[in-house]
Amino acid sequence: MNQHYFQVIIAFILAQALMTAIVVYNYQKEKAIPYGKALSTYINAEVGYYIIGFVGIFSIMFLLSDWIDLSITKDDLRSLETRSWKENLQLYFKTSSFGIGAFVQYLAFKFRTTGKKAIDNAIKD
Numbered sequence: 001m002n003q004h005y006f007q008v009i010i011a012f013i014l015a016q017a018l019m020t021a022i023v024v025y026n027y028q029k030e031k032a033i034p035y036g037k038a039l040s041t042y043i044n045a046e047v048g049y050y051i052i053g054f055v056g057i058f059s060i061m062f063l064l065s066d067w068i069d070l071s072i073t074k075d076d077l078r079s080l081e082t083r084s085w086k087e088n089l090q091l092y093f094k095t096s097s098f099g100i101g102a103f104v105q106y107l108a109f110k111f112r113t114t115g116k117k118a119i120d121n122a123i124k125d
Helices: 003-031 035-045 047-067 074-079 085-091 093-111 114-124
Strands: none
Touching (some): 003 047, 047 093, 074 085, 093 114
16 A cells, blocks of 8 residues: 555544544533543444545545655655645645544534434433
8 A cells, every 4th residue: 555545544544533532522521421431422423424534535545646646755845946735735645634534523523413412312321
């Protein structure tokens, strides 16, 4: 597997996990439910959304080589006086992927209520 693809996958997964951990922590504090229970409840309720996110990132990775020259190294990119947005994206693959993953999960928590409702229902049980 190309190093760029591996970095995109790992950064996306880390960002998803970090944002999930943070938003569940903040939400469970308000609701007085144990963190482990809130986290597992949220993940189980939103598993479909995680799958959509992973299919999306795999789709982007599939198309990546059409848009970006993956044979260019970071040193090559750093030596350029001016870089295009695609070259900057390539230079900062991990950061970009992490930001996208965090943003996707933030949107999921902000605008989807399935996970929050599942935590609320777990409190009643």
